[in-house]
Amino acid sequence: MLTKQRLLAGLCAALFTTSPIAGPGAHGPNGEHLDDKASATAGGLARLPDGSVNVPKPAQRRMGVRTLMVKEGEFARTVVLNGRAAIDPNAGGRVQAPFAGQIAPGPSGLPVAGQRVTKGQVLARLRPLGSAIERGNQAAQLAELRANRDLLVKRVKRLESLEGVVPAREVEAARAELLATIGRERAVAQSVGGMETIVAPASGVIASASVLNGQMVESREVLFEIVDPQQMLVEALSTDASLARRISAATLQDVPDVELTLLGGGRSLRDGALPLNFRARGATLDLAVGQPVTVLARLDTTVKGIALPAAALARNPANETVVWIKSGAQRFIALPVEATALDARTVIVTKGLSPDNRVVVSGASLINQIR
Numbered sequence: 001m002l003t004k005q006r007l008l009a010g011l012c013a014a015l016f017t018t019s020p021i022a023g024p025g026a027h028g029p030n031g032e033h034l035d036d037k038a039s040a041t042a043g044g045l046a047r048l049p050d051g052s053v054n055v056p057k058p059a060q061r062r063m064g065v066r067t068l069m070v071k072e073g074e075f076a077r078t079v080v081l082n083g084r085a086a087i088d089p090n091a092g093g094r095v096q097a098p099f100a101g102q103i104a105p106g107p108s109g110l111p112v113a114g115q116r117v118t119k120g121q122v123l124a125r126l127r128p129l130g131s132a133i134e135r136g137n138q139a140a141q142l143a144e145l146r147a148n149r150d151l152l153v154k155r156v157k158r159l160e161s162l163e164g165v166v167p168a169r170e171v172e173a174a175r176a177e178l179l180a181t182i183g184r185e186r187a188v189a190q191s192v193g194g195m196e197t198i199v200a201p202a203s204g205v206i207a208s209a210s211v212l213n214g215q216m217v218e219s220r221e222v223l224f225e226i227v228d229p230q231q232m233l234v235e236a237l238s239t240d241a242s243l244a245r246r247i248s249a250a251t252l253q254d255v256p257d258v259e260l261t262l263l264g265g266g267r268s269l270r271d272g273a274l275p276l277n278f279r280a281r282g283a284t285l286d287l288a289v290g291q292p293v294t295v296l297a298r299l300d301t302t303v304k305g306i307a308l309p310a311a312a313l314a315r316n317p318a319n320e321t322v323v324w325i326k327s328g329a330q331r332f333i334a335l336p337v338e339a340t341a342l343d344a345r346t347v348i349v350t351k352g353l354s355p356d357n358r359v360v361v362s363g364a365s366l367i368n369q370i371r
Contacts, residue, residue, distance in 0.1 A: 045370055052333045053324075053370050060330075066362035067326050072355045074302045075348050076248065078341055081276065081295040083236030085287040088279065091228035093201035096220050101126040103215045103223075104195060111224070113209050117200045123224055124211060125195040138188055145185040152178040204228040207289050225289065232280045232287055234260060236295040237273035241265070244276055246299045253294035256344030258282045260295070296341050303340075305348035312361045313339060313347060314368040323353060324360040324367050332360065332367055 046054050055065065087094070103110070106122035117123065156178050159171045207225040217223065234252070238244075244265030252258045260278040267274070278295065280287065287293070308323065314334075316322045322334040337352030353359070360367060 047371050048331075052327065052331050053367055054330050055332060055367060055370070056330055060363075063363045063366045065360060065367065067358045068308075068361045070306045070308065070353070070355060070357055070359050072304060072306050074304055075307060075342055076298045077301045077303045078343075078348070079238075079243070079297050079299065080253075080341060081236035081238055081297055083234050083276075083278075083293050083295045085280070085289060085291045085293055086233040086235050087207070087225065087227050087289055088231050088233045091202065091231040092204055092207075093226045094222060095123060095198060095201065095224040095226070096222055097126060097198075097217045098196060099126070099128055099219050101128045101196065101217060103211045103213060103217060105213055106197070110211055110213060111206050111209060113206050115206050117203065117206060117226065119200055119203045121200045122197055123200055124198045126198055126217070127195050129216065142185065142188045145181060145188060149178070149181045149185055152181055198223065200224075200226060202226055202228070227289060229285055230282065232285055232289075233263075234278040234280050234287075234293060234295060236276045236278065236297070237270070238265070238276055239273050241267070241274055243274075243297070243299075246301070247276075247297045248300045249298040250278055251296050251298075251343045252280070253296055253341065253344055255282075255286060255293070258285060258287075296343055298343070303348065303350060305340075305350040306353055306355065307342065308339075308347055308349055308359060309361050310341070310345055310347050312359055312364050313337075314364045316368070322368075323349065324364050325353075326358040326360065334368070 044054070044056060045059055048054060055063070104125040104127055106124050108122070111117055111123055152174065156171070156174045159166055159174050163171065204226045205228075207227040208222075209224050211217070211223050244262065247262055250260040250262060252260065259281045261281070263277040263279055265274055265276045276295075276297075312323050314322050314324065316334055316336070320336045321339055322336050324332045324334055327333050335352055337349045339347045339349045342348050
């Protein structure tokens with residue numbers, strides 16, 4: 001009787017204990033089956049002892065988990081270059097002080113960073129400055145020119161009253177001398193008390209402004225930088241002198257809507273590397289002058305691999321790049337892979353993943369956090 005009761009208890013335990021055995025089909029890069037052994041039981045969100053993760057169907061819907069059956073193909077080889085954003089010399093400009101002077105506001109005041117300006121707009125006025133000796137000499141020269149001008153005016157009037165008596169060439173010479181004196185007087189007066197108008201060399205947005213009302217500036221000091229928000233330059237660095245002729249297209253890693261056009265590569269080393277210049281265009285370029293960027297340059301050579309959205313990649317506790325594949329209805333397995341960026345939204349997995357696996361392309365980061 002006791003033996004029969006123990007047998008019934010064992011059968012009940014076998015009926016009511018379930019184990020999430022993975023569905024068939026998942027395999028590793030070398031063809032090995034990954035769904036042969038699901039070594040532990042789990043009824044909810046849990047990381048199993050073999051490293052796989054159990055995610056019930058309701059949790060998958062809440063997490064927005066989406067999978068994709070992947071195929072292998074040939075894609076353009078891509079290299080990653082470090083670069084920075086710069087002002088396009090044909091679409092922006094830099095305003096510098098032509099001489100030492102004092103800043104004064106223009107008709108519309110002094111512009112600030114972020115303000116839009118048009119070509120030829122008055123940005124500021126610059127009052128020239130000089131030493132006490134220079135100002136004294138200029139004032140003395142101006143006084144002398146004004147006195148000579150008064151004398152020449154009287155002489156021209158006297159000669160004109162004697163027209164027909166004195167030779168005409170003498171009258172014309174007096175008039176020319178008067179005009180030259182007036183011109184010299186205006187030039188000296190402008191240098192003594194006049195102001196130089198500082199205008200915008202191009203239309204765009206003020207990227208930087210370093211002036212205040214009454215500020216003293218030196219000659220060639222940068223006052224304003226103007227940038228076109230829809231057209232800038234991206235300067236990348238490479239140690240390969242032949243890379244420029246092998247690039248077929250390029251994008252920015254974190255700014256997918258920007259169109260990059262290769263202008264050319266330099267032939268002079270700068271900090272041990274050659275500069276590659278790209279023209280960046282877009283409806284709204286969210287780039288700042290000097291901002292570090294990552295350029296994804298697509299070459300004219302190809303590489304075999306599996307294309308995946310960049311969101312499909314995750315990092316395991318060993319800091320390895322992994323993708324999550326679906327092994328069953330609720331079981332997901334992480335596979336370490338090697339991947340390179342194809343563009344701002346897509347990566348190419350070259351090692352560690354075989355075709356015909358169902359890979360998580362949405363929600364991989366949430367699955368990766370399950371412990």
